[in-house]
Amino acid sequence: MAKCKYCGAEVAIGARCTYCGSKAESWYYSGEEKKQEPKKKKALHDRVRDLFNGKIYIVKKGDCLWNIAKNLYGSGAEYYRLVKLNNIQDPNHIEVGWKLYY
Numbered sequence: 001m002a003k004c005k006y007c008g009a010e011v012a013i014g015a016r017c018t019y020c021g022s023k024a025e026s027w028y029y030s031g032e033e034k035k036q037e038p039k040k041k042k043a044l045h046d047r048v049r050d051l052f053n054g055k056i057y058i059v060k061k062g063d064c065l066w067n068i069a070k071n072l073y074g075s076g077a078e079y080y081r082l083v084k085l086n087n088i089q090d091p092n093h094i095e096v097g098w099k100l101y102y
């Protein structure tokens, strides 16, 4: 059971509220649960952990993601891991001095 988002009455998730007739969509309530998770704290913890593991690569002159991935992972095709981990917007554009988590 959950609280109706319109009138606050008890309503079964996925069913219609008996008071106001609005549907208690399950996505609405799952979204609410996600918001309550301490997301930022977790992300920061992960970053600090990586720092202490020394898992940081500093971009040098002439580097491209493909070559960096080849050095770090043994395969240039793994470059997407760097893109994902470091939230890189444009994989074709990296700059000297960037600290990349891997």
Ligand SMILES: [Zn+2]
Pocket (backbone or CB within 6 Å): 004, 005, 006, 007, 008, 009, 017, 018, 019, 020, 021, 022
């Ligand atoms: Zn209602």
